[in-house]
Amino acid sequence: DGGITQSPKYLFRKEGQNVTLSCEQNLNHDAMYWYRQDPGQGLRLIYYSQIVNDFQKGDIAEGYSVSREKKESFPLTVTSAQKNPTAFYLCASSRTSGGAQYFGPGTRLLVL
Amino acid sequence: GENVEQHPSTLSVQEGDSAVIKCTYSDSASNYFPWYKQELGKRPQLIIDIRSNVGEKKDQRIAVTLNKTAKHFSLHITETQPEDSAVYFCAAPHNQAGTALIFGKGTTLSVSS
Numbered sequence: 001d002g003g004i005t006q007s008p009k010y011l012f013r014k015e016g017q018n019v020t021l022s023c024e025q026n027l028n029h030d031a032m033y034w035y036r037q038d039p040g041q042g043l044r045l046i047y048y049s050q051i052v053n054d055f056q057k058g059d060i061a062e063g064y065s066v067s068r069e070k071k072e073s074f075p076l077t078v079t080s081a082q083k084n085p086t087a088f089y090l091c092a093s094s095r096t097s098g099g100a101q102y103f104g105p106g107t108r109l110l111v112l
Numbered sequence: 113g114e115n116v117e118q119h120p121s122t123l124s125v126q127e128g129d130s131a132v133i134k135c136t137y138s139d140s141a142s143n144y145f146p147w148y149k150q151e152l153g154k155r156p157q158l159i160i161d162i163r164s165n166v167g168e169k170k171d172q173r174i175a176v177t178l179n180k181t182a183k184h185f186s187l188h189i190t191e192t193q194p195e196d197s198a199v200y201f202c203a204a205p206h207n208q209a210g211t212a213l214i215f216g217k218g219t220t221l222s223v224s225s
Contacts, residue, residue, distance in 0.1 A: 042215035043213075048210050058209055090156070
């Protein structure tokens with residue numbers, strides 16, 4: 001999992017602001033994912049991408065957007081439409097065939 | 113779609129005891145079941161996984177068992193140590209979101225010495 005990086009480690013968002021979380025992997029994985037983690041809850045799927053230039057909404061996509069222009073990169077934008085963005089955001093990747101997913105170190109988003 | 117239930121939510125054991133965490137799933141088509149360990153403020157780390165064509169898998173002090181008929185799988189940790197203290201998550205294929213996973217809500221394991 002050392003092949004996945006996320007930045008920044010901490011991010012502060014002001015009301016009405018869009019912010020973008022970075023996720024990069026050098027594992028040559030085709031599939032990438034964004035999960036949100038809240039205290040006492042498991043990880044919930046925001047968006048996923050099985051291949052470059054294609055992505056799909058997950059279970060809690062409202063207020064978020066993504067892009068997948070490069071195989072290595074899958075940035076997540078938290079828009080002002082997301083009214084409760086405070087959470088720990090985790091990016092992961094895997095082979096297209098599924099199986100083991102490996103996670104980045106996470107970004108903790110806080111609202112000012 | 114798939115649904116994963118995990119129990120217990122908290123588990124406290126003495127060092128050297130065994131710990132067992134159980135998960136149930138709903139979709140009989142699910143064929144891959146990983147377990148992750150997450151230390152405070154860190155990323156989830158894959159510790160063991162099992163595919164539906166085997167019933168048990170071991171790796172040193174940890175093992176996972178799978179009962180496809182009952183649709184449940186369990187994590188077993190033997191000879192627990194304080195460094196085993198963490199949150200453990202089970203997962204199964206989402207089945208409605210490509211190769212994404214759906215996760216249980218986690219078990220906080222505390223090992224006291």
